[in-house]
Amino acid sequence: xxxxxxxxxxxxxxxxxxxxxxxxxxxxxxxxxxxxxxxxxxxxxxxxxxxxxxxxxxxxxxxxxxxxxxxxxxxxxxxxxxxx
Numbered sequence: 001x002x003x004x005x006x007x008x009x010x011x012x013x014x015x016x017x018x019x020x021x022x023x024x025x026x027x028x029x030x031x032x033x034x035x036x037x038x039x040x041x042x043x044x045x046x047x048x049x050x051x052x053x054x055x056x057x058x059x060x061x062x063x064x065x066x067x068x069x070x071x072x073x074x075x076x077x078x079x080x081x082x083x084x
């Protein structure tokens with residue numbers, strides 16, 4: 001749960017991310033729904049700004065150079081010339 005009362009949850013049975021704004025189930029939104037039947041979501045964390053970070057066990061991920069450029073963008077707010 002975020003500081004503002006939003007709830008983010010992983011639904012492992014349907015392999016999707018569930019978002020309940022202000023903990024209101026009537027306003028539920030679903031993200032990252034699996035379309036191929038493969039289970040990929042493994043964990044989630046909420047940072048101090050209320051951002052949900054979801055891990056993914058499928059795929060090769062990002063190499064170190066891309067991760068560093070994304071971190072630079074997040075920390076400085078500057079546009080990074082090329083991510084890939």
